[in-house]
Amino acid sequence: MAILEVRNLSKRFGGLMAVQGLVLDVEEGEIRGVIGPNGAGKTTFFNVVSGVYKATSGTITFDGTRTSNLSPDKIAALGVVRTFQRVALFPNFTVLENVNMGRHLHARESLFAAVFGGQRQKESENLQKSRDIVDFLGMAAHRDELASNLPYGLQRTLNVAIALATEPRLLMLDEPVAGMNPTETQEMTRIIRRIRDELGITVMLVEHDMRTVMNLCDKITVIDFGEKLAEGLPHEIQSNKEVIEAYLGAEDIVA
Amino acid sequence: MKYLAALAGLAGFILLPHFIGEYYVEIMILFMINLILASSFRLITTVGDWSLSHIVFMGVGAYTTALLAKYLGWPFWGTVLIGGMASAAVGLAVVFPLLRTKGFGFFIGSFALGEFIRLIWVKFHFPFGGPRGMIGIPSIELGDIDFYEATPYYYLVFIFTVLCQVVLYRIDLSRTGRVLKAIYADEDLSKCIGINVARYRAMAFSVSAFFAGIAGVLLAHRLGAIDPKNFDVNTMVYLVIWVVVGGVGTFWGPIIGVAIMMVIGEAARPLAEWRPLLFGGILIVFLTLLPGGLENLILRFKEMLEKLRSAGESQPAE
Ligand SMILES: Nc1ncnc2c1ncn2[C@@H]1O[C@H](COP(=O)(O)OP(=O)(O)OP(=O)(O)O)[C@@H](O)[C@H]1O
Ligand SMILES: [Mg+2]
Numbered sequence: 001m002a003i004l005e006v007r008n009l010s011k012r013f014g015g016l017m018a019v020q021g022l023v024l025d026v027e028e029g030e031i032r033g034v035i036g037p038n039g040a041g042k043t044t045f046f047n048v049v050s051g052v053y054k055a056t057s058g059t060i061t062f063d064g065t066r067t068s069n070l071s072p073d074k075i076a077a078l079g080v081v082r083t084f085q086r087v088a089l090f091p092n093f094t095v096l097e098n099v100n101m102g103r104h105l106h107a108r109e110s111l112f113a114a115v116f117g118g119q120r121q122k123e124s125e126n127l128q129k130s131r132d133i134v135d136f137l138g139m140a141a142h143r144d145e146l147a148s149n150l151p152y153g154l155q156r157t158l159n160v161a162i163a164l165a166t167e168p169r170l171l172m173l174d175e176p177v178a179g180m181n182p183t184e185t186q187e188m189t190r191i192i193r194r195i196r197d198e199l200g201i202t203v204m205l206v207e208h209d210m211r212t213v214m215n216l217c218d219k220i221t222v223i224d225f226g227e228k229l230a231e232g233l234p235h236e237i238q239s240n241k242e243v244i245e246a247y248l249g250a251e252d253i254v255a
Numbered sequence: 256m257k258y259l260a261a262l263a264g265l266a267g268f269i270l271l272p273h274f275i276g277e278y279y280v281e282i283m284i285l286f287m288i289n290l291i292l293a294s295s296f297r298l299i300t301t302v303g304d305w306s307l308s309h310i311v312f313m314g315v316g317a318y319t320t321a322l323l324a325k326y327l328g329w330p331f332w333g334t335v336l337i338g339g340m341a342s343a344a345v346g347l348a349v350v351f352p353l354l355r356t357k358g359f360g361f362f363i364g365s366f367a368l369g370e371f372i373r374l375i376w377v378k379f380h381f382p383f384g385g386p387r388g389m390i391g392i393p394s395i396e397l398g399d400i401d402f403y404e405a406t407p408y409y410y411l412v413f414i415f416t417v418l419c420q421v422v423l424y425r426i427d428l429s430r431t432g433r434v435l436k437a438i439y440a441d442e443d444l445s446k447c448i449g450i451n452v453a454r455y456r457a458m459a460f461s462v463s464a465f466f467a468g469i470a471g472v473l474l475a476h477r478l479g480a481i482d483p484k485n486f487d488v489n490t491m492v493y494l495v496i497w498v499v500v501g502g503v504g505t506f507w508g509p510i511i512g513v514a515i516m517m518v519i520g521e522a523a524r525p526l527a528e529w530r531p532l533l534f535g536g537i538l539i540v541f542l543t544l545l546p547g548g549l550e551n552l553i554l555r556f557k558e559m560l561e562k563l564r565s566a567g568e569s570q571p572a573e
Pocket of ligand 2: 042043044085
């Protein structure tokens with residue numbers, strides 16, 4: 001059984017169908033790529049799965065639980081966590097504080113504990129986990145730096161770190177290497193693979209960088225005008241006529 | 256060093272009534288009550304909500320203690336807690352519809368709901384006394400101490416102020432306090448890492464109402480009489496000016512704001528009816544020229560000093 005089951009999912013913005021009748025299964029432990037031209041509805045799809053937007057119709061099931069009517073925090077608590085296409089972090093917090101905020105679901109501090117400080121043990125565990133994640137992403141040298149002072153590439157990496165700190169079961173990355181230089185892109189690719197291989201987290205990622213997608217993904221879903229255009233193994237997608245047409249002039253799909 | 260400064264400050268507060276006249280003791284009592292009000296107001300602003308009803312929650316505490324003390328003869332020690340809790344409970348009821356709003360909507364919505372509560376006090380002569388409010392609120396008794404006198408009351412308010420500030424400070428530094436700031440910084444991101452934003456906004460609002468309620472209890476027993484005008488939007492605007500002048504970025508901003516503005520308010524007494532103009536002018540200056548308030552100015556000044564110092568230190572090496 002697939003860990004994520006999307007059935008006939010649609011999202012309408014006024015007269016625009018941003019996502020239309022999408023059917024998609026993600027298997028546990030796979031790295032799934034979601035690609036498509038600009039404005040195809042990829043981010044909207046992520047927004048609906050993560051609960052930021054309500055679906056207009058259709059259902060989403062994660063590990064047997066219907067999530068299409070839940071709020072984002074409930075969906076995150078079930079283990080579905082996404083990053084944003086933009087840089088999304090807490091600029092006035094340090095790197096470690098940012099990641100530690102991602103431990104929210106594992107902290108559950110009561111108001112009483114907030115005032116009287118009754119959860120020191122748990123909090124130091126959370127801090128330790130956060131440090132481990134910072135190290136895992138190779139940001140140890142920047143641990144105590146303010147997030148707003150980080151260079152762009154590291155801010156994008158921090159986005160992933162915050163999401164990872166929640167201990168997700170399905171991690172959804174919206175263009176994780178966008179704007180990164182080749183070295184950073186390689187490093188991020190390596191990290192994503194380790195997230196799946198070493199942490200056993202299922203990954204779904206939207207990405208325009210075809211080399212990264214083809215390198216990384218077990219399976220790729222192509223969306224165009226909100227609808228699924230094709231799905232298959234990387235080499236199948238690469239040689240798919242319709243896909244090449246949809247991308248024609250926009251990008252070189254043959255990585 | 257920090258502890259020493261805090262200790263010196265506390266000692267100063269404890270000794271102060273022996274060096275100043277009764278009039279200034281009364282002013283200091285108001286100052287401390289206003290500190291509780293302003294610091295609790297800041298708690299709501301850390302999550303990004305600006306409420307125009309905070310002063311009304313001071314009123315809820317004041318009316319609660321007035322009713323319990325006057326009609327039921329309850330002692331202060333009971334009513335102060337009930338006053339705070341009543342305020343927190345009303346806060347929870349009020350914030351519920353407000354959670355659908357944000358920014359300007361929240362601002363105006365909180366004003367409307369606050370006015371609705373105030374209207375209840377105005378309209379119901381029993382038990383609230385209508386527009387003329389409640390008089391004859393008993394002063395506090397405890398053993399031989401007569402809290403009608405200014406100095407004992409000063410110490411009572413001092414103890415409550417310290418307690419409230421410590422609790423608010425602890426919340427500010429706790430994980431819960433950081434969650435509030437995280438929500439303010441990026442609400443969508445906060446939601447997507449599992450933070451129940453509505454719950455935290457409601458909590459901040461209700462907890463802050465609790466402390467406003469306590470401030471109200473302390474005010475009611477000092478004034479001996481309260482009426483709906485004490486808690487109207489005029490008074491609320493002063494509260495807003497305090498925190499805008501001080502800034503809400505740090506715990507200390509509102510405290511600085513209350514201190515400075517009360518000093519200016521006292522100094523400007525001769526201006527009489529022109530005073531509001533002065534306050535309005537100050538508000539505009541801070542909103543346009545000094546966003547972030549005095550605390551921000553102090554922080555920038557500190558940064559400058561540090562830069563100068565490090566520049567000075569690096570010079571001998573040349
Ligand atoms: N909140 C919104 N309100 C109205 N329209 C929206 C909203 N969000 C997205 N859209 C529209 O939905 C369509 C799909 O947008 P979406 O951001 O999902 O595309 P995308 O595939 O992520 O594109 P890109 O590759 O450029 O990120 C676009 O036409 C966009 O303008
Ligand atoms: Mg997008």
